[in-house]
Amino acid sequence: MQFLLWLLLIVIAFGAVSYYRMSMFNATVAMFAALVFGSVMGIVGGFTWLLYLIIAIPLNIESIRVQYLTSPILKLYKKIMPEMSSTEKDAIDAGTVWWDGEIFSGNPNWQVLHNIPQARLTAEEQAFLDGPVEEVCRMCNDWDVTHTRADLSPEVWQYLKDNKFFAMIIKKEYGGLDFSAYAQSRVLQKLSGVSAVLATTVGVPNSLGPGELLQHYGTPEQQNHYLPRLATGEEIPCFALTGPEAGSDAGSLPDTGVVCKGQWQGEEIIGLKLTFDKRYITLAPVATVIGLAFKMSDPEGLLGEQKDYGITCALLPRETEGLDIGNRHFPLNVPFQNGPIRGNDIFVPLDYIIGGVKMAGQGWRMLVECLSVGRCITLPSNSAGGAKSIALATGAYARIRRQFKIPVGSMEGIEEMLGRIGGNTYLMDAVTSFSTKGVDLGEKPSVISAICKYHLTEKMRQLVNDSMDVHGGKGIMLGPNNYLGRGYQGAPIAITVEGANILTRNMMIYGQGAMRCHPFVLKELFAANNPDEKQGLAEFDSALFAHIGFAISNFFRSLWFSITGARLAGAPFMDETSQYYRAMQRYSSNMAFLSDVAMGVLGGELKRRERISARLGDLLSYLYLGSCVLKRFDDEGRRSEDLPLVHWAMQDTLHKLEVSLEELLDNFPNYWLGKALKLVIMPFGKRFTKPSDQLDHAIATILQTPCEARSRLGKGQFLSREPGMLMGDLEQTLENVIASEPLYTKVCKAAKERYPFTNLDKIADKGLELGVLSEEQAELLRTTEQGRLRTINVDDFDPSELAQEVQKPKAKRKPKSAEAA
Numbered sequence: 060m061q062f063l064l065w066l067l068l069i070v071i072a073f074g075a076v077s078y079y080r081m082s083m084f085n086a087t088v089a090m091f092a093a094l095v096f097g098s099v100m101g102i103v104g105g106f107t108w109l110l111y112l113i114i115a116i117p118l119n120i121e122s123i124r125v126q127y128l129t130s131p132i133l134k135l136y137k138k139i140m141p142e143m144s145s146t147e148k149d150a151i152d153a154g155t156v157w158w159d160g161e162i163f164s165g166n167p168n169w170q171v172l173h174n175i176p177q178a179r180l181t182a183e184e185q186a187f188l189d190g191p192v193e194e195v196c197r198m199c200n201d202w203d204v205t206h207t208r209a210d211l212s213p214e215v216w217q218y219l220k221d222n223k224f225f226a227m228i229i230k231k232e233y234g235g236l237d238f239s240a241y242a243q244s245r246v247l248q249k250l251s252g253v254s255a256v257l258a259t260t261v262g263v264p265n266s267l268g269p270g271e272l273l274q275h276y277g278t279p280e281q282q283n284h285y286l287p288r289l290a291t292g293e294e295i296p297c298f299a300l301t302g303p304e305a306g307s308d309a310g311s312l313p314d315t316g317v318v319c320k321g322q323w324q325g326e327e328i329i330g331l332k333l334t335f336d337k338r339y340i341t342l343a344p345v346a347t348v349i350g351l352a353f354k355m356s357d358p359e360g361l362l363g364e365q366k367d368y369g370i371t372c373a374l375l376p377r378e379t380e381g382l383d384i385g386n387r388h389f390p391l392n393v394p395f396q397n398g399p400i401r402g403n404d405i406f407v408p409l410d411y412i413i414g415g416v417k418m419a420g421q422g423w424r425m426l427v428e429c430l431s432v433g434r435c436i437t438l439p440s441n442s443a444g445g446a447k448s449i450a451l452a453t454g455a456y457a458r459i460r461r462q463f464k465i466p467v468g469s470m471e472g473i474e475e476m477l478g479r480i481g482g483n484t485y486l487m488d489a490v491t492s493f494s495t496k497g498v499d500l501g502e503k504p505s506v507i508s509a510i511c512k513y514h515l516t517e518k519m520r521q522l523v524n525d526s527m528d529v530h531g532g533k534g535i536m537l538g539p540n541n542y543l544g545r546g547y548q549g550a551p552i553a554i555t556v557e558g559a560n561i562l563t564r565n566m567m568i569y570g571q572g573a574m575r576c577h578p579f580v581l582k583e584l585f586a587a588n589n590p591d592e593k594q595g596l597a598e599f600d601s602a603l604f605a606h607i608g609f610a611i612s613n614f615f616r617s618l619w620f621s622i623t624g625a626r627l628a629g630a631p632f633m634d635e636t637s638q639y640y641r642a643m644q645r646y647s648s649n650m651a652f653l654s655d656v657a658m659g660v661l662g663g664e665l666k667r668r669e670r671i672s673a674r675l676g677d678l679l680s681y682l683y684l685g686s687c688v689l690k691r692f693d694d695e696g697r698r699s700e701d702l703p704l705v706h707w708a709m710q711d712t713l714h715k716l717e718v719s720l721e722e723l724l725d726n727f728p729n730y731w732l733g734k735a736l737k738l739v740i741m742p743f744g745k746r747f748t749k750p751s752d753q754l755d756h757a758i759a760t761i762l763q764t765p766c767e768a769r770s771r772l773g774k775g776q777f778l779s780r781e782p783g784m785l786m787g788d789l790e791q792t793l794e795n796v797i798a799s800e801p802l803y804t805k806v807c808k809a810a811k812e813r814y815p816f817t818n819l820d821k822i823a824d825k826g827l828e829l830g831v832l833s834e835e836q837a838e839l840l841r842t843t844e845q846g847r848l849r850t851i852n853v854d855d856f857d858p859s860e861l862a863q864e865v866q867k868p869k870a871k872r873k874p875k876s877a878e879a880a
C-alpha cells in the first residue's frame with residue numbers, strides 16, 4: 060500500500076511538472092517539495108531521496124551535464140544522423156514556420172490564432188473583382204474555349220493583357236497591380252468557377268515563373284527590361300523545369316548549360332551552351348520569355364575554379380536561335396496552353412542567368428522559395444473557387460431536378476453528397492483565406508502550402524465526383540450547357556502539378572514539417588553541424604534537454620487527455636465549438652509525442668517509411684485544416700446559421716485525423732510499441748464519428764435554399780443573371796422554382812388533382828382558367844418552366860459535327876523518343 064502511494068505521488072508530481080512544462084530548475088524545486096510532502100506523510104524514504112539527488116544534481120549542474128551526458132550523446136547523434144542532401148537542405152531553409160509551429164508545439168495557443176487579423180480586400184482589389192474580373196467571366200464561354208477553339212478567344216487574351224491580369228504579383232513601380240495574396244486568391248476563385256482554362260492561364264504567370272523569380276532575384280537590368288513588359292502582357296512567361304527523365308525528382312534534371320566561348324552578335328564572348336528537353340510546360344506554346352532550369356558546369360574553368368554549379372535558372376527570349384517551341388500537349392480536354400520545349404547546343408550570353416553569374420547554382424533554392432508561397436495560392440484557390448461554384452450549382456440543381464415526384468435533393472442518398480459538398484466547400488474557403496493571409500503577413504509557409512495543395516486538390520476531386528453523381532446524365536453529356544464535365548475531366552491535373560499528390564503527402568508535408576515545425580529538431584541539427592564545436596556543444600545541450608522535457612511533457616499530456624477525454628483542456632470559447640478546441644489540443648500533444656517516438660525509433664529511416672510519415676503528416680494537416688475552420692467561424696462573427704457547416708467540417712476533419720492516428724499506431728514499425736502507444740493515446744478508441752445524417756440534411760437544406768449561409772458559401776463567385784450565364788441562370792431558376800411551388804400547389808388544390816411538377820406553363824393556364832392565379836403569377840410559372848427545362852436538358856449534336864470534332868486533336872509530330880526509335 061505504501062509503495063502504491065509512493066508511486067502515485069511520484070507520478071502525479073512528475074506528471075504535473077511535465078504537463079505544465081516547467082523549466083529544469085523549477086521542476087527540480089517542485090519535485091523537492093513533493094518529496095518533502097511525501098517524507099512528512101511517511102511514504103518517501105532515504106532511497107527516494109538518494110535517487111532524486113543522483114538525477115537532480117548532474118541535470119542541474121551544467122558542467123557535469125555537458126561533459127557526462129550531452130557530449131557522448133552528441134557524438135552518437137553525429138554518427139547516426141543521415142547526411143542531408145543539398146536539395147533537402149534548400150527545401151528546409153526555404154520556408155518559414157507560422158501557425159504550423161504552434162500546432163506542432165503540442166499545446167497550441169488559440170489566442171495566437173484568433174489574434175491573426177482576418178484577410179480583407181483593399182478598395183482597389185474589390186474594384187478589380189467587381190470590374191475586370193466580372194467582365195472577363197462574362198466574356199468567357201468555356202465550351203467555346205474547351206471544344207471549339209482549344210484556347211481562350213483572342214478578345215479574352217487581349218482583355219487579360221490590357222487589364223493586367225498577368226501582373227497581379229508585379230510591383231506597382233514596374234506597372235503591375237501588386238495585389239495581396241488574398242486578392243489573387245479571390246480573383247482565381249472567381250475565374251475558376253467559370254473556366255479552368257481561364258483560371259490556369261491567369262494563375263501561372265502570377266505563380267512560380269519569370270515574374271516572381273525576377274522580382275526576387277533578377278538583376279536591375281533584367282527587372283527593368285522584363286517586368287514592365289510582363290505587366291502589360293507584352294511578354295507572356297512560362298517556366299520549364301520538368302522533363303521526360305525528371306518529373307517528381309525534378310532536382311535530377313539532365314539538362315545542361317556548359318560555360319564556353321562562342322559567337323554572339325558578331326563577337327566572341329563567354330556564354331552558356333544549353334541542351335535541354337522539357338515537357339508539360341504551361342503557356343510554353345504562346346510564351347515569349349522562357350524561364351529554364353538546367354545544371355550549369357564550367358569544365359574549362361572560364362569563370363573560376365568551380366566546375367559544377369548545380370541547378371541554375373535563366374530567361375530565354377522566344378526568338379533565341381535553336382529553340383524548339385510551339386507544339387501543344389492536350390491536358391485532359393482542358394486545353395490551356397501547354398507543351399514541350401527543346402534545345403540542343405543553344406548558345407546564350409551569361410547575363411541570361413536570372414540574377415547574373417552570382418546566382419549560378421542557386422536555382423533550386425530560388426524555385427523552392429517561390430514554390431513555398433505559390434503553392435498556397437494558385438491550386439488551392441482554383442480548387443476552392445471551383446468548389447464554391449459547384450456547391451451552389453449542385454444545390455440548385457438538386458432542388459430543381461425532380462424524380463419520384465420530389466426534388467432529388469430531398470432524397471437521403473443525395474443529402475449525403477450535398478453534406479460533403481457543403482462542408483468541404485466551407486473548409487476549403489476557410490483554408491485559402493487563412494493561408495493567403497499568412498503569405499500577406501510575410502510568411503513563406505512551405506509546410507502549410509504543401510498541406511493546402513494536397514488537401515484542397517484532393518477535396519476538389521472528391522467534390523466534383525460527388526457533384527457528377529448528383530447530376531447524373533446531366534453532368535455526363537458534354538456541350539455548351541454542361542458546367543461540370545470539364546472540371547471533372549481536369550481534376551487530376553491539379554492533383555499532378557506542382558508536386559504530385561502522392562509525393563506531397565508521403566514525403567513533403569511531414570518530411571519538411573518534422574524538421575521545420577518541431578521546436579527542437581532543427582536546432583539540434585544545426586548545433587551538431589556547427590563548425591565551432593564548443594558553441595555547437597552548448598547549443599546542442601540546450602536544445603537536447605528542452606527536447607527531452609518536451610517529449611516527456613507530451614507523453615503526460617497525451618495520457619492525461621486520454622484519461623479525461625480532454626474534457627478539462629482549455630478552449631477560448633465556451634460554446635458548441637469548445638469540444639473541437641479541446642480535441643485539437645489533445646491531438647496536438649499526440650502528434651508531438653508520436654513524432655518524437657517515431658524519430659527516436661526510426662531515426663533517418665523515417666524518411667523512407669513513407670506511410671508512417673504520411674500519417675504523421677495527416678495529423679499535422681488535419682489540425683491545420685481544423686484551425687482554419689474555427690478561425691473562419693470566428694472571423695465571420697460566429698453566426699449560428701453557419702454552425703451545421705462548421706460542425707460538419709470539424710467532425711469530418713477530426714474523424715479523418717483519428718483514422719490516420721489509429722492506422723499509424725496499428726502499423727507502427729515496432730508492433731508492441733505500437734500497442735503500448737495506443738494504450739496511452741487512444742485507450743477508448745476513436746471519439747469522432749463521420750458527420751451524422753442530420754448534419755448532412757441540414758447542409759443539404761442550406762445548399763438548396765437561398766439564405767445567408769448559402770450566400771456566404773458562394774461569396775465572390777460569378778453569378779451574373781444575364782441571359783446565357785449558366786451559374787446565374789441556375790440561381791435564378793432555383794429562386795423561381797421555390798417561388799412557384801406554392802402557386803403550383805394552389806392550382807393542384809383548386810383542380811383537385813395532383814399534377815406532376817412539369818409543364819408549368821400548362822399549370823399556369825389552368826390556374827388562370829380556374830381563377831386562382833394572377834397574370835403575374837402565371838408568368839412566373841412560365842418563366843420557371845423555361846428555366847427548369849434549361850436546367851434539366853442536355854445538348855445534342857449532328858453526328859457529322861461530333862465526328863469532325865473527335866478527329867480534331869491529331870498529334871502533329873511524334874515525341875522525340877519515338878522518332879529516335
Ligand SMILES: Cc1cc2nc3c(=O)[nH]c(=O)nc-3n(C[C@H](O)[C@H](O)[C@H](O)COP(=O)(O)OP(=O)(O)OC[C@H]3O[C@@H](n4cnc5c(N)ncnc54)[C@H](O)[C@@H]3O)c2cc1C
Pocket residue numbers: 297298299300301305306307308338339340341342390397552555556557558559560561562563565566669
Ligand atoms: C498539366 C500540367 C502542367 C504542368 N506545368 C508545368 C510547368 O509549367 N512547368 C514545369 O516545369 N512542369 C510542369 N508540369 C510538370 C509537373 O510538375 C509534373 O508532372 C509533376 O512534378 C510530376 O511529374 P511526373 O508527371 O513526371 O510524374 P512522376 O514523377 O513520374 O510520378 C509518378 C507518380 O509517382 C509518385 N511519386 C514520385 N516520387 C515519389 C515518392 N518519392 N514517394 C511517393 N510517390 C512518389 C508521384 O506522386 C506520382 O503519383 C506540369 C504537368 C502537368 C500535367
